[in-house]
Amino acid sequence: MERAKSSANIPASFRDPSGFLFYRDGLLYRQINLTYKENYDHLMSSGLYETLTDGALLLAHQEVDIEAAKPDKAYKIIKPEAISFISYPYEWSFSQLKDAALVRLEIQKRSLEFGMSLKDSSAYNIQFRKGRPIFVDTLSFEKYREGSPWVAYRQFCQHFLAPLTLMTYRDIRLNQLLRVHIDGVPLDLASSLLPFRTRLKFPLLSHLHLHAKSQKHFAHKAIDMSGRKVSRLSFLGLIDNLESAVRKLKWRVQRTEWANYYEDTNYSEEALSHKKEIVARFLEETTPKMVWDLGANVGLFSRIASKRRAQVIAFDIDPAAVEKNYLECLKEGETNILPLLLDLTDPSPGIGWENAERESLLERGPADAVLALALVHHLAISNNLPLEKIADFFSKICHWLIIEFVPKSDSQVQRLLSTREDIFPDYRESVFENEFQKFFVILNCVRIRDSERRVYFMERRPK
Amino acid sequence: MTLLLLSLFFFIFPQKAYAYLDPGTGSFFLQVLLAALLGGLFAIKIFWSKIRIFLGEMLSRRKKYGKGEK
Numbered sequence: 374m375e376r377a378k379s380s381a382n383i384p385a386s387f388r389d390p391s392g393f394l395f396y397r398d399g400l401l402y403r404q405i406n407l408t409y410k411e412n413y414d415h416l417m418s419s420g421l422y423e424t425l426t427d428g429a430l431l432l433a434h435q436e437v438d439i440e441a442a443k444p445d446k447a448y449k450i451i452k453p454e455a456i457s458f459i460s461y462p463y464e465w466s467f468s469q470l471k472d473a474a475l476v477r478l479e480i481q482k483r484s485l486e487f488g489m490s491l492k493d494s495s496a497y498n499i500q501f502r503k504g505r506p507i508f509v510d511t512l513s514f515e516k517y518r519e520g521s522p523w524v525a526y527r528q529f530c531q532h533f534l535a536p537l538t539l540m541t542y543r544d545i546r547l548n549q550l551l552r553v554h555i556d557g558v559p560l561d562l563a564s565s566l567l568p569f570r571t572r573l574k575f576p577l578l579s580h581l582h583l584h585a586k587s588q589k590h591f592a593h594k595a596i597d598m599s600g601r602k603v604s605r606l607s608f609l610g611l612i613d614n615l616e617s618a619v620r621k622l623k624w625r626v627q628r629t630e631w632a633n634y635y636e637d638t639n640y641s642e643e644a645l646s647h648k649k650e651i652v653a654r655f656l657e658e659t660t661p662k663m664v665w666d667l668g669a670n671v672g673l674f675s676r677i678a679s680k681r682r683a684q685v686i687a688f689d690i691d692p693a694a695v696e697k698n699y700l701e702c703l704k705e706g707e708t709n710i711l712p713l714l715l716d717l718t719d720p721s722p723g724i725g726w727e728n729a730e731r732e733s734l735l736e737r738g739p740a741d742a743v744l745a746l747a748l749v750h751h752l753a754i755s756n757n758l759p760l761e762k763i764a765d766f767f768s769k770i771c772h773w774l775i776i777e778f779v780p781k782s783d784s785q786v787q788r789l790l791s792t793r794e795d796i797f798p799d800y801r802e803s804v805f806e807n808e809f810q811k812f813f814v815i816l817n818c819v820r821i822r823d824s825e826r827r828v829y830f831m832e833r834r835p836k
Numbered sequence: 837m838t839l840l841l842l843s844l845f846f847f848i849f850p851q852k853a854y855a856y857l858d859p860g861t862g863s864f865f866l867q868v869l870l871a872a873l874l875g876g877l878f879a880i881k882i883f884w885s886k887i888r889i890f891l892g893e894m895l896s897r898r899k900k901y902g903k904g905e906k
Binding site for chain 1: 860861862863864865866867868870871872873874875876877878879881
């Protein structure tokens with residue numbers, strides 16, 4: 374993937390005085406400040422770093438000898454292992470967020486064994502590498518002082534426990550609250566949204582409902598905090614209880630419109646296998662490193678790309694499809710597919726301070742190749758998007774485009790039109806080709822056997 | 837239940853005018869209270885698991901011993 378950023382600090386890492394991330398010559402580095410020296414040295418010398426990196430829980434790094442971005446504050450510069458695609462908790466499925474929470478707690482437990490503790494619980498410090506959650510912030514560790522509480526407790530509840538409980542007990546779509554609340558779901562909001570039966574479960578009653586009440590009671594009050602200690606055993610008890618609370622949260626994937634899509638298509642067996650053949654052939658011609666499969670569903674076509682060694686981001690709008698896809702990746706041990714939740718008509722925006730702490734989808738591109746199969750009719754007809762706008766958008770996110778055009782005569786398009794007036798006189802193959810040719814060169818086009826659909830292979834015109 | 841726990845909570849931690857604290861205070865105090873309780877339960881849990889391991893080992897030894905006799 375191209376990276377336009379050549380030399381700049383990363384806007385996501387300004388809060389922590391221990392150091393920051395920066396780009397130089399297109400590569401990502403982390404400066405460790407002198408103020409973090411003692412903690413960093415302990416992390417590296419105590420054996421904790423090896424334990425966590427060996428267990429694929431913490432992102433490995435190398436110390437490098439390059440000029441610091443802010444030399445007056447610098448202790449060391451490290452180069453973390455690369456993450457091919459940065460994703461955010463509001464793009465994760467239920468089990469992805471749950472696994473991320475469990476990684477967090479596991480790291481906290483192991484840190485205590487080596488005399489350290491995590492000073493934050495931000496879900497944004499977890500990323501997916503080789504399909505599994507991994508902790509990426511080397512500066513989150515601090516020396517554990519006997520008796521001190523877990524400073525990251527509130528954040529853990531807001532970033533993980535609250536959204537997971539809401540997804541389990543209220544509605545799976547409530548992880549989208551994380552897109553609005555960058556520091557996790559406020560506990561009073563979670564408490565008011567959760568059904569009464571969650572009060573009957575002790576961990577949820579205490580860590581969410583009572584926690585919210587306590588926050589409200591103590592807000593704007595002056596309190597003597599000295600002398601309040603949490604023993605090591607109590608600390609472990611708290612982590613153990615949070616872990617069992619998270620483990621007990623389960624979401625059974627419901628039958629949804631999309632998650633069972635392949636049981637309900639108008640493809641004949643021959644058409645489907647021919648479509649797979651065409652996509653495979655076009656992918657062979659490009660050998661992309663990074664593929665975005667848009668409207669990937671459970672990843673049927675993503676796997677054609679991933680088997681050709683591409684890193685595939687399998688986006689879908691349906692939480693159930695993303696969940697099924699992720700569980701399939703775990704089951705099959707697939708490491709180069711990352712299923713993510715995305716509404717293409719409203720892709721993740723830049724959020725946080727200056728709209729720059731978390732990147733928009735466009736900022737995280739472009740991909741080498743995009744798969745847009747059985748997608749355009751949904752954008753054009755269900756969402757009233759003119760074909761020119763769709764072509765323009767695709768030209769911003771990829772170099773190669775493998776795209777399927779589904780004509781009006783197709784029964785799936787007829788289904789979309791059955792409940793609405795046909796205000797789409799321009800939704801035709803010839804218009805589609807003209808509009809896309811403004812941005813792309815059409816290299817190939819194959820009609821799918823036993824169907825009226827066509828798959829196009831395009832390359833973006835040089836700008 | 838909620839009211840009972842909270843009133844117990846405020847009884848244990850009287851408020852003093854030392855410093856203005858952010859809303860994290862509520863989280864901190866709940867944590868202190870919960871951790872004390874959960875620490876105790878955790879100790880029992882560890883104790884039980886040790887007993888179970890001990891009994892498990894005893895049983896497997898007996899089985900081995902029993903087999904040896906035959």
